[in-house]
Every structure is written in structure tokens, then in C-alpha cells.
Amino acid sequence: MKGWRARIGFLVPPGNPTLEPEMMELAPEGVSVHFTRMTAAGPAGTHSGQEERNRSQVESLPGCVRLLAMVSPQVIAMAHTATSYTLGKAREAALVAEMEGLSGARFITAFGSVLAAFAELGVRRVAYATPYSAEMTAQGRQHLESCGLTVVSSGHLAGVRNIYEENSERAYAIARQVDRPEADVIFLSGVGMPTLEALKPLEEDTGKPAISAASAMMWHALRTAGVNCSIKGYGRLLEEH
Template identity: 35%
Template sequence: MAYRTPDKSKRPYGWRARIGLIVPSPNTVTETEFWRMAPDGVSIHTTRLLYRADEVEDPVADMEQFLPQTLEELRGLEVDVVAYACTASAFKTPHEETQAEVSHGVDRPAVTTMGTILNAFKALGVTKIAVGSPYTDDVNEAERRYLESQGLTVTADEGMILFEAQQRLRHMNLVTEPDVEKLAMRIDSPEAEAIFLSCGDMATLGVVNKLEKKLGKPVVTSVQATFWGALRIAGINDRIEGSGLLLAEH
């Protein structure tokens, strides 16, 4: 029997690119919004890091111990790029270190949410941002310090806590898009050059374009920026409408 030579362009799915995606185990938003933004020929392949919010004091730091196993699960998928999608992890471990570990573990290019967020602001020519999130005050403060350490000016930041479980960094995915829209309107000011909606488990995709039209400035989200970064590293340069200026123009 004569065997065929594998041909990436003839994959039934992901014939243009396969994106490997790593999310905290309770996250239901990132994967969903990735698929909504994905152009034809791009597929998403997700694995999870165990996130023990009810068992440990610091679940974000704790889940890092499960990363080697997660990378092992991804290795056999022959993805073209891996996206490590957790905004808050950068406040525990510098995003460059996480990116290097993921890339080494899968032997593929990798991006992290925080790394793509910073690249997004550079692409947009933005240095002054207003930050809205579903985080507690201590996490917001850590995020502000991190962003400012990277040369950004935070003109405002607000954590919108609607559910008791958010105090343990859970149930961000219950925050609705109308709530997110109101949050963005509250934090905006003339000084802010862009709005940053932080957290990969907070639904934002349905309001990004609406907010950009209302406010007259870019709106960057954790999920949108991560997808943009992964897509471009995979060599897909499609301009995607409906998901904000970042994907439509950069």
C-alpha cells in the first residue's frame, strides 16, 4: 500500500491554521468567542488547567502546577500556535516566562493574553487606557501595577462585582454583555485613548463594535486580543469585521 504524504492544506478542519488554546477549567467564554471570530479554515483545540477556587487560597498561582500535563496533552495535536488564555496569571508570573514555557513544552510558537494585550495597544498606538473587569480590588490593583510597569497609563479602573463567587475569582462568565457595556461607559473619559475590558471569562464580543461607535475609540478585550495575537502568529492576516478595530485593521 502506498501511503500519502501528510498535507496541512488538505486537513478537513484547520486547513489554514490550528490554534491550541489553554484556559482555566471554569472558563466558558474564551473558547466560545474564539470560534465566533475564527475565519474559514481556522480551528480551535482547547485544553484546561485545573482551577481550584474553592480549595486553595490562590487558585491562579495554584493552577500553574498543572501546566506541564496540559502541554503534554497539546503536543500531539500538531497545532500551529498555542494561546495561553488567562489575564490574571501575568500578575503572578511574568507573561514572557509563561510564553517561553508554553512554547518550549509544545515546540510551537505561543502567545499569552497579557503579551497580546500589550502588543494590541502598541499596534493601535495607545498608551492611555481605562480598565474594566469583573475582578476584586486587590486583583485590579495588581493589574494596574503590571500595566503601568509596561509603560501604560491607567486613567481609570473598576472591578464590577455582581456575584459573591467573584470574590473567589469565579462566575465571571455570568456577567452579561449589557453589564459590560455599562461598565465601559462608566470608566470612559476624554483622557482614555482606549477601553480595556479585562478577563477571559467575561463575555464582551457582542458589545465591542457598539462601544467603539459610541465612544469613538478602540475597545480591546482579553479574548479578542489573545485571538488576534494567535491568529497573526499563525500567519493568518485576514481583516475580521465585527470584533473591533484591532481585528478589522491590524
């Protein structure tokens, strides 16, 4: 039987080609990963109409969650960080409760996983980097600060044509750009931008933890499912916690 240790389900934005290979790369022995794509309107991976796409994805969630629940996962994760910035804390909490009622599984979000990772690492001063527009980056910064964190610096990639065409080298570059001596942690938002290969080099070069929405989401999903193992090569969160 696949997933004899745990089964984890992911709700994927429709145009995202990054999430499935990164989650399969991180999945430890005995853990199976399963995917359903959400529905969204507008061109995938672009800044245009981003909030509208976020809202349409949320509207598609009940049907998608019911489909994913058919494989009996212990945990279902909504793999889209910026949706949390659009929803806000109260609406996200209500959404989590609703989806758990529909699925019978634990339901987590990418951003909720980031908050859990910050708490686990004991960090509060954040250097924040994104592949988003300036407007969405500012919205994300405001959301982080509303959760009691201090964003010491923030920045976004310049010249992004499509988030899903970005790479780990660019993720590393924007992370180094936003880093400040007073930051406790470097946070790369957005599960559509490849980040896994950048995390260990960032930690080696800055001496501080580096997490991405993707690494935090898998870490949180595993811990929520009761799987406690070290995954080496992707930063101290997955290796030591």
C-alpha cells in the first residue's frame, strides 16, 4: 500500500508546474503525496488579476477538497501562499475549519505552515522575498506584521514575466538582496517559484535559517501527520526540526 506511513494531499494552483516535483523530492520513505488542481480564472503565473485568481481558487476549494479526500490523506495542504494574504487571518481560520469538516482530514495552508515554522525556529524578525508584484508583496508584508512578526526588509524579483518560469538562482539572489544583519530568518514566499535548491546555500552563506513556503508546507504537513524525520539538504527546518 502506498502511503503506509502517511498520505498528504496538496491543492495546487492550476498553472503551477513547480509544486508536484518539489513535494515528491521532499517526500520521505513511506509517505505518498497526492494532488488536485484548483480552478482559477485569468492567465496563470502573471501579476495581472492576481487577487481575482486567489478568490476564484478559494471558491473552487470545496469540490477540490472532496476529490482529494477520496485518497484518504491524513493532511490536506492549500499550496498557495498569496491566498492567505488576500483572505486575512479570520477568513483563513474559518476556511480551515470548513475544509476540515468537508474532508475529515487536517487542513493546513502554506502561510499557516510558515507561521508554524517561525514558531518552531523561535524567530520573529523576517527578511521577506517574493516573486510577486510590488502590490502583492506589500500586502504580504502587512499580513506578516498583522501576525505579530517584524519584517525588517522586503523585496520582490524585478522583471518577472511569469512566476512559474523563475528558478532557484533567482530565488537565491532576491533572498540575498533582502537579507539584513538584524533579520533572524530569510523567508521566500510563493510555492510557484522553485526554491528548494537555494535554501541550503542561503544558510551556508548567511549563517541564519532560510525557509520557503514550500519547505515550510512539507515540514508542517509531515509533523501534522505524525511523521518526524530528518530530510537533509534543504535547510535546518527540515533537517533538525
